[in-house]
Amino acid sequence: MSDTSLNRRLRRALLGASVATLAMAASAQAFADTIKIGLLAPLTGPAAADGQEYQRGAQMAIDEINAAGGFNGNTFELVVGDVKDQSAGNVTSAVERLLGDPDVHFITTGYASLTNFEIDNMAEAEMPYILSATSQQTRDIIAPEPEKYGCCWSMTPSFDAYNTDVTFFVEKLAKEGKIPQGSKKVAIVSSDNAYSKTISEGMKKTFAEHGWTITVDEIVPFGEVTDWRSILAKVRADVPDVVINTDYLPGNSASFLNQFMEQPTKSLVFLQYAPSVPEFVELTKANSNGIVYNLLGGPLTTPKNPRAAEVSDKFKAKYGTESGTYGLALYETVHVYFDALKKAGDASDHAAVMKAIGETDKQIAAGRLKFDPATHLAMQGDDFIPITFFQIWDGQRILISPAQYATGEFKAQPWM
Structure with missing residues (x-):
C-alpha cells in the first residue's frame, strides 16, 4: 500500500x-x-x-x-x-x-x-x-x-474572455481614435506554463481571425527571466501596433517593461496579470504609467460594488x-x-x-x-464576474472597462 x-x-x-x-x-x-x-x-x-x-x-x-x-x-x-x-x-x-x-x-x-x-x-x-x-x-x-x-x-x-477581449479592446480604442489605426501588427510574448500559454494561444487565434499579423511570437522558459533584449530587438525591427506579454510573474513582467522603456516603440503595451500585483509598481516606478492589463475575478472597485x-x-x-x-x-x-x-x-x-x-x-x-454546475467555474459576464481592464497612472490602478463600472477613461501611453 x-x-x-x-x-x-x-x-x-x-x-x-x-x-x-x-x-x-x-x-x-x-x-x-x-x-x-x-x-x-x-x-x-x-x-x-x-x-x-x-x-x-x-x-x-x-x-x-x-x-x-x-x-x-x-x-x-x-x-x-x-x-x-x-x-x-x-x-x-x-x-x-x-x-x-x-x-x-x-x-x-x-x-x-x-x-x-x-x-x-x-x-x-x-x-x-x-x-x-x-x-x-x-x-x-x-x-x-x-x-x-x-x-x-x-x-x-472561464478564461475565454482573456483569449478574445484584448483584441476587442484594442480595436475599440482604434475605432474611437484613442490609439493610431496602424498596420494591424501585434507582438505576443509568453512564458512556458499552462496559464500564460493558454492565454497567448487564444490571443493569437483571435488576432489572426481579425486580420492581424503576428510579427513576434516568442515563448520563454518558465521561471525567472531577467534579459528580454533579444526579443525586444525583434519588436523594434518591425514595430507593431500592440505589444503583449502574458508572463504573469511580476519580476519578469517588470524587467520586460523596464527594458522596453530603454528604447520604446510607439506601440500599445498590454501585460497580463502581473501589473495587478503591488510589487510590479515598486519594480517599475514611473515606467508603469499607462500600462494596461485585465483581470477576471479582480476587485470591482466601483460605486456599483x-x-x-x-x-x-x-x-x-x-x-x-x-x-x-x-x-x-x-x-x-x-x-x-x-x-x-x-x-x-x-x-x-x-x-x-x-x-x-x-x-x-x-x-x-x-x-x-x-457557480456554473456544468464546469464548477464562477459565472462570467457583466451581471456576474466581468472581465475588467485597468490602466496604471502614478501607482494607481484605474478601472477603464467595462464602461458601466469604469472609474476613469483610457489615456494614451506616454511613449505613444
Missing part, C-alpha cells in the same frame, strides 16, 4: 471515529475546538508575492471570523502548505501534508500547480476545495464528469499596503467556505459543505459569485 493510500485510510478512520464520538457526546460543539483551513501557496520561489497575498487574505478572514465567535464555539486556524516553485513534486508534497491532517476540513488556493492536477487528489479525499486561477485547466478536468468533482469550485470564470472598497480598506488597514487580486480573493474564499459551513452545520460533513459551496450566490469584491 502506498503512503498516500495509507494516509487516506487513516484520515477516513479518524474522521469516522470523530463522527461517532460526536454522535454520543452531549456537547453542542460540531467538531474539535479548532477547525483547520489548509492553504496551498507559493510562499517561496518566483511567485512568492502572490503566495504572501493568499496568506494575508485568508488570515484576515479567519481573524475576523474568530473575533466574531467562530463557528459553534470553535475557532479556525490557517495551515499552509508551501508549493514553492509549483513543480508537481512540491505541490504533491504540500497537498499530501494537508490531506494527512485530520483536522483540516477545507483547502483553498489562488493557484497551486497551474495544471490543477491536485483536483483529483481532493476528489479522492472528498475534501472541499476552492481555487482561483487557470480556469481552462479546471474546466478540462471537471466538465466531462462534474458529478465526480463535487469537491471543487473555481472563484475564477461597495463590497470591493470595504474589503480593500480592511486589507490596507490590517497590513499597511494595498491588496492585489489574491489578497481579496482568498479573503472572499474563506467567507464562502464559512457561509457553506453555517449552512451544512458540521465541518466534518464534507459532502454537505461541498454541496453548499456549489449553491453559493452572493456579492463579493469581484462581482456576483454564482
